[in-house]
Structures are given as structure tokens and as C-alpha cells.
């Protein structure tokens with residue numbers, strides 16, 4: 001421990017702390033401009049200077065100077081104050097007087113410091129050099145006239161987001177922050193640069209000119225776009241949401257958010273929000289009152305159950321229920337109605353992995369926590385798309401990797417975000433990931449040391465594999481992340497994870513929706529029966545076993561492959577109840593529509609994938625006549641009670657562990673299909689909520705197809721050209737892009753969820769289909 | 779006794795031939811002094827558009843909470859005024875809004891005849907608050923109220 005004095009206050013700090021951190025502990029203010037606790041100190045602004053009494057006259061930048069024992073620091077000598085004032089005046093030489101029209105006013109570090117140090121004159125004049133303003137980029141405005149060149153955006157984009165989208169260009173007084181070639185932003189849109197900019201140079205376009213910061217009321221809550229449950233600050237002006245920013249924690253450190261969390265909030269006020277209950281009468285949906293809608297739903301459910309038995313009812317949940325609501329839901333559907341087909345489409349992979357792990361490891365098993373992640377020396381990711389499913393994992397992992405001495409192993413059949421950061425990336429031939437995981441499991445469990453020869457046929461580099469096996473043998477803290485495939489099977493990777501856990505490694509299943517973890521681990525609303533998987537559900541409907549479908553925010557038409565087949569199946573049903581916040585494709589087929597509230601509009605507990613329990617309270621008022629799911633379910637239970645429904649326990653349906661028959665690679669390859677296509681998760685969210693945001697839609701830019709750069713050139717495609725993609729199943733138009741990391745002849749399909757054309761390309765039960773591309777008009 | 783009476787009569791006689799000081803309000807009006815604080819007015823640029831840049835500082839400082847400023851992004855991409863409302867029902871004529879304005883877009887006008895038949899007409903919108911270009915500013919004010 002180091003003991004030093006700051007303005008005569010004695011403090012003790014751990015070794016490695018900076019003088020700034022020591023001053024914080026002593027509650028002494030030191031001005032900073034280029035410092036953000038999330039990134040490494042840089043020393044660009046020199047506002048944080050202090051003096052050591054033992055070395056009078058020399059100014060020390062405190063943000064990156066380590067504290068040493070018995071230092072005697074003073075922060076307010078005339079020399080220090082003079083230096084700070086001069087420094088501020090020098091910054092103002094190039095800073096416009098934009099405060100009245102700048103959205104940062106009121107929370108601007110420069111403004112605060114100029115007022116604090118009482119700078120009223122400009123001795124160096126204001127010789128301004130014209131700099132560019134970028135108003136073209138989506139979601140983020142860059143006004144470089146206001147930039148103070150602190151480099152925070154450049155560093156956070158490179159260090160944490162790993163994107164390196166922003167860079168300093170030019171020299172001397174012409175220096176500006178820009179993208180390469182000065183183009184508009186085309187990046188992850190994580191908004192971290194906006195969150196770190198100390199002045200109004202980087203602005204959130206959704207907030208720009210809408211309000212003023214002093215009119216906002218801040219509510220800390222949880223992002224509901226995925227199951228990571230990042231802490232988010234909602235800023236409200238008289239009850240209306242104006243912006244969302246990363247939470248500032250008690251120690252002054254800001255949190256992390258991704259594009260969905262930062263810019264996806266207008267989904268809460270989307271025009272497709274359902275505002276009143278509807279009932280189908282004479283073939284059309286009519287608006288009705290809550291009482292009638294719920295009575296009708298209860299009567300219809302009860303009728304079907306009486307005529308066709310309890311096995312004719314299936315429930316799909318988007319896992320946007322709070323834990324309490326999921327419990328109520330379980331008690332109604334499982335215990336009262338005897339429903340034995342419960343599942344989720346959007347969180348199917350997560351649910352499958354969790355149930356396999358639960359079955360293999362026993363009930364006492366607990367998933368990894370955030371500590372397991374941050375303390376791990378080796379991170380192993382099974383499956384691609386971990387950071388696409390939960391984008392904040394990317395800065396989180398980048399932050400960990402920056403500390404050095406850690407290994408990141410990614411086993412994926414496509415080059416996802418984490419692959420690029422991996423110290424050991426094992427690429428598996430697309431379509432063979434599950435087979436490879438099964439093989440690897442066999443090899444590891446039978447202690448075969450020469451496993452590499454067997455698995456090489458999956459395209460995996462044998463040297464890399466040998467290193468992985470060596471790493472597994474090493475006695476180092478290891479955490480395993482399991483990322484599900486959006487449309488394929490996940491059984492083998494879950495079993496492999498279970499095997500790896502036997503060596504006392506924490507396992508973190510990914511791919512959860514906002515409260516999947518709570519529904520499964522706290523409320524016990526786990527998947528069962530045919531509904532555990534989209535394909536088996538459709539088969540059960542086609543076979544006539546399932547007659548009624550209760551949808552809690554799910555939409556099979558927007559989530560499952562082969563929408564035409566799904567539509568035909570859904571049309572066979574006697575009853576579809578949509579209890580959803582949004583009007584989606586399936587609403588038109590519904591018999592009863594019950595508008596439900598979104599997570600920020602209700603209160604309750606939410607469990608994140610990393611096991612963090614959040615108690616949230618409502619921060620937004622419910623939209624239209626929407627009601628929280630717990631109220632709807634409670635009334636439904638009441639109405640069912642009046643129907644005098646006898647309680648029956650769910651018939652014990654044999655748990656189908658294996659799922660439907662799946663083929664690794666369809667046999668009909670060839671026939672002019674020179675590519676293989678695999679659908680991958682999107683950074684901008686495939687979930688119901690993310691798809692409803694107009695702003696995320698703007699950066700998703702519809703269906704996209706990404707291929708190897710050489711393939712791209714060979715076809716003579718132009719940047720962002722719209723091409724026709726064909727598979728044996730269907731065809732669609734998509735924007736073409738390229739990426740050198742993608743193997744040749746592989747196509748990555750992005751943003752298929754929510755797009756009927758995109759979903760028609762893929763085939764259920766397999767993750768790879770043969771495909772061909774054609775230019776439009778040729 | 780007669781001395782006092784004569785004194786009074788002399789005064790009457792003296793004022794009898796002076797010009798009367800009574801202002802025949804409302805037929806006649808007195809000019810308002812330069813620093814008079816009448817109804818706040820929004821000042822206009824040469825082209826008749828409001829000078830206001832919608833910074834919201836007047837709204838923030840107003841002790842009676844009578845100002846509401848709405849902003850939008852102007853055609854040049856910079857913050858612009860979308861709507862300005864001032865509720866005279868609540869205005870205390872304190873002039874703090876004028877002090878706060880960084881671009882001299884609001885001034886205390888000379889209008890003081892503000893009675894109305896209800897509360898509604900006293901909620902002034904941007905159109906009614908906006909003075910003609912070149913008018914409403916302090917220097918021109920002296921002459922305005924002259925009969």
C-alpha cells in the first residue's frame with residue numbers, strides 16, 4: 001500500500017494507482033478532460049496537473065502518473081492554477097461559442113471548467129480553422145468545430161469496441177478526428193464514442209435538439225434488448241423518454257451499452273405498438289374491451305382443452321416476462337391447463353443449452369458469473385456469434401484481453417466478432433460445427449491424445465487443435481461460453497460444455513432474451529414437448545396434435561425458416577392468442593389479441609445471463625391500453641376459474657432430447673449452387689424489441705449478405721449493391737458486402753429474422769444451405 | 779381666515795391658466811420610460827424570423843415557470859426555434875428572461891394593457907410575441923407610447 005498526501009490529506013491507495021485516483025479518495029477535485037475511467041490514461045489535455053511539494057515548480061499530470069509513497073501533492077498552487085487557466089484558454093482558441101445551440105450544454109466538461117476557473121477573456125484570440133461537420137452518418141453527428149482533440153473517442157473505439165473507426169488525421173492545428181477517407185460512419189454504432197466525448201462534438205442524433213439536459217430526469221434501469229441486462233440510464237422529460245446512456249456507477253465509472261441499448265429505445269414508442277385488445281369476429285379483427293377479450297380467450301382455451309385434451313395447447317414465450325410473471329404463467333399453463341408444450345423461439349438455443357447442461361450436470365449446477373468471466377485466464381467460446389448475440393461482450397472481452405496474459409479461444413464456423421480478437425481461432429467448416437463438437441467431446445472424454453487426426457476433416461487446423469488441448473490441460477482458470485446457432489442445433493456444443501465443466505470450469509450459456517434466465521432458473525418455465533424447438537412445433541401442428549397456440553410476444557412467422565409453411569400450419573390452428581406488445585405478421589392470424597406492456601413499463605425481477613438479479617420498477621407509463629403481462633395472466637386465470645377448469649397435472653411427455661432429425665449439409669448441393677449460405681445473428685438485434693426500432697432498422701439496412709472479398713470481386717459487385725440470393729428453398733434480395741476473414745464460397749446471411757424473404761432462404765433443422773448469387777438485371 | 783382663503787383662491791387661479799396635467803387615459807397615453815418592463819416580446823432578425831435560437835435558458839431561469847420553448851433541427855442542421863409560449867397569466871414581469879438570453883432575442887416590451895376576457899388569450903404564442911423587425915428593442919421604445 002502507498003501512503004501519500006493530497007492537499008495535506010493523507011490517503012492510502014493500492015500500488016499502481018494514479019495520483020488522480022488518490023485525489024479522488026481524498027475527495028480533492030482535479031480537473032480532467034481527456035480522462036475516462038473505462039480506457040487507459042493518455043495525457044492529452046494537461047488539465048490534471050498537480051505539484052509535488054518536494055519538487056516545487058514541476059507540474060505533474062496526475063491522470064497517468066503513478067502515486068508513490070510519501071508524495072506530498074498540492075493541487076491549488078498559483079503555478080497549477082495558472083497552468084490550468086492557460087490550458088483552458090488555449091483550448092478556447094479553437095472552440096466556437098455554440099453553447100446556446102449545443103446539446104452538451106449543461107453537462108459539458110469544458111463549459112463546467114471554464115466557469116469553475118472563471119475564464120472570461122481570450123488572450124490568444126480566436127483564430128478558428130474551419131473543420132468539418134458530419135451530419136450524414138446515421139445516429140451520430142460529428143461536429144468537429146467543437147472537438148477539443150482529447151482522443152477519448154479514438155481510444156474507446158479502438159481499445160474497447162475494437163473497431164478503430166475513428167482516427168486522428170492531419171497534423172498540427174489542422175488535426176481532426178475522422179473516419180478513413182472521411183466517409184460517413186459505418187461501424188458498430190455502439191455509441192461509446194458519444195458517451196465519452198466531454199464536449200458536444202459527438203452527438204446522439206436521437207437526442208439532438210429535442211430537449212435540454214437540465215430538463216431530464218434520470219432513471220437507472222436495465223436494457224431489455226438482450227439477456228445480458230446491461231445497466232442503462234433512461235433520461236425522461238416529463239415522463240417521455242428522450243435518450244438512453246450507459247449508467248454512471250457510484251465510483252464515477254461509466255458502464256457499457258451497445259447499439260441496441262443506446263439507440264434502440266424508440267422501439268418502446270414504435271407505431272406498431274398494440275394499443276387495445278382485439279377479437280376476431282366474422283373473419284376480421286375488431287377492437288374490444290379487456291373484459292370481453294380475456295373472457296373469450298379463456299372460453300376458447302377451455303373449449304379446446306375439453307374437446308382435444310390438454311396436449312392440444314402450446315405456449316411460446318419471448319421471455320420478456322419478469323420472473324414473477326413467468327411463475328404465474330407456469331402455474332396457469334402447466335398446472336391449470338396442463339399444457340406440456342412450452343418453449344421460446346428467440347431464446348430456443350439458450351433454453352436448449354441450459355436444459356442439456358441442467359440434465360448432464362444436475363440441479364446444483366450454476367452458470368458462470370461476471371467474476372468468472374473477468375477473472376478467467378482462458379476464455380473458450382463454443383460456437384460463433386457470442387458478441388453478436390450480446391454485443392456488450394465485445395468491449396467487455398476487449399477490456400479483459402487488454403490486461404494481457406489471457407487466452408481467448410473461439411471455435412466457430414464463421415468469422416464472428418470475437419474471432420478477430422482471439423489468440424486462438426479455430427475455424428470449422430460451415431455446417432460441421434455440431435459434428436466437430438461431438439467429435440471433440442468424444443476425443444476429450446476418452447482421453448484420446450491423438451484426437452487431432454480425427455477432427456481434421458472438419459476443416460480445423462490441427463496445430464490449433466493441439467494448442468487447444470494443451471490449454472485445456474493447463475492448470476489455469478478457464479471459463480467456457482456457449483453461443484447457440486440461430487437456426488441449427490445446439491445439443492453437441494452443450495454436451496461438450498458439460499464435459500468441460502467436469503474439470504471445474506464455469507460455463508456461461510449465451511443467447512438469452514431479456515429474462516430467459518429468470519424464467520428458466522427462477523420460475524422454472526423451461527421448454528418442454530414439441531414447442532422446445534420451432535421445427536418440431538410446426539410438425540406437431542401439421543400432424544394435427546396441437547390445435548391452439550398461446551403466443552407471449554413471439555411470432556413464428558417472423559422467426560422460423562420457411563414462412564410459407566409456417567403460415568399454412570398456423571392457419572390450421574383453431575385458436576391463436578397473441579399477447580404481445582407489437583403488431584407483427586402473426587397478429588393478422590390471431591383470434592384474440594391482448595396488448596401487453598414492455599419491460600420498462602412494468603416492475604419485477606429480471607435475471608441476467610451472468611446471474612445478476614435486477615429489481616426493476618416501471619420507468620415509462622404503459623402505452624395505450626397495454627397492461628403488464630401479470631395483470632393479463634391474473635385475469636385470464638380468474639376467467640378460467642369461472643370456466644370451472646379442473647386442474648390437471650401435465651401429462652408426462654417423454655422428453656425428446658435429440659430433437660428433430662437434422663442434417664449437417666443438405667444433399668442437393670451442386671445444381672448451380674456454388675455457395676454455401678449460413679444465417680448468422682445480427683449485432684443490431686434479431687429479437688422482437690430490436691426489430692421494432694426505426695433507428696436500428698436504419699443501421700441494419702435490411703437483409704445483407706457478406707462474402708469473401710475475392711468472391712465479391714470475381715462477381716464484379718459494387719459496394720452495397722443489391723443482389724439476388726437463391727437457395728433451393730427460396731430467393732431474396734440482399735445488400736452485398738465483403739469481408740476478407742470469410743472463407744471462400746461461404747455466404748453469411750444477416751438480418752434474416754423479421755424478413756419473410758430472408759427466412760425463406762433457410763431450411764429448418766440445418767445451419768447451412770447451398771446458395772447462388774446473381775446480379776439484378778443480368 | 780381670509781388670508782388662507784385668498785391663498786387657496788390664488789392657487790386655483792394660477793392653475794386655472796396652466797396646461798392640465800391629467801392624461802385622458804385611455805384616449806391619451808403617456809410615453810413609457812426606457813427601462814419600463816412591459817409584456818416580454820421576442821425580437822426579430824432583419825428577415826422577420828425570431829432571433830431566438832431555442833436554447834431554453836429563459837425557460838430555465840423564469841421564476842414563474844411561464845415560458846415553454848420547443849426546439850427542432852433547422853434546415854442547416856443547427857438547433858432552431860419550433861415554438862415559443864409565454865403564459866402572461868403567470869408572468870411576474872421580472873425581466874430575468876431578458877437577462878438570461880445569450881442572443882438578445884427577448885426584451886421587455888412597452889405594452890401594459892394586457893387585460894383579457896379569460897386566461898386563454900393570455901397564453902401568448904410565438905406569433906403574438908414576435909415583434910416586427912427593428913421594433914421592440916429598447917432604443918426605439920421611448921416614442922412608442924406617445925399619443
Ligand code: SF4
Pocket residue numbers: 156157161163164165166185187188189190191192193194
Ligand atoms: S459508435 Fe462505437 S464503433 Fe462507431 S465510432 Fe463510435 S465507438 Fe466506434
Ligand code: SF4
Pocket residue numbers: 146147148149150151152153154177196197198199201202
Ligand atoms: S470528438 Fe469528442 S471525444 Fe473525440 S477527440 Fe474530439 S472532443 Fe475528444
Ligand code: SF4
Pocket residue numbers: 223224225226227228229230256257258259260261262390391392393
Ligand atoms: S448487450 Fe444486450 S443488454 Fe447490453 S446494451 Fe446490448 S442489447 Fe442491451
Ligand code: SF4
Pocket residue numbers: 818839840841842843844845864868869870871872873874875876
Ligand atoms: S419576465 Fe420573469 S416571470 Fe415573466 S417570463 Fe420573463 S422570467 Fe418569466
Ligand code: SF4
Pocket residue numbers: 100829830831832833834835836837847875878879880881882883884
Ligand atoms: S434565452 Fe433567448 S435564445 Fe434562449 S430560448 Fe430564450 S429567447 Fe430564445
Ligand code: FES
Pocket residue numbers: 031032033034035042043044045046047048061062063064
Ligand atoms: S486528464 Fe490528465 S492529461 Fe487530460
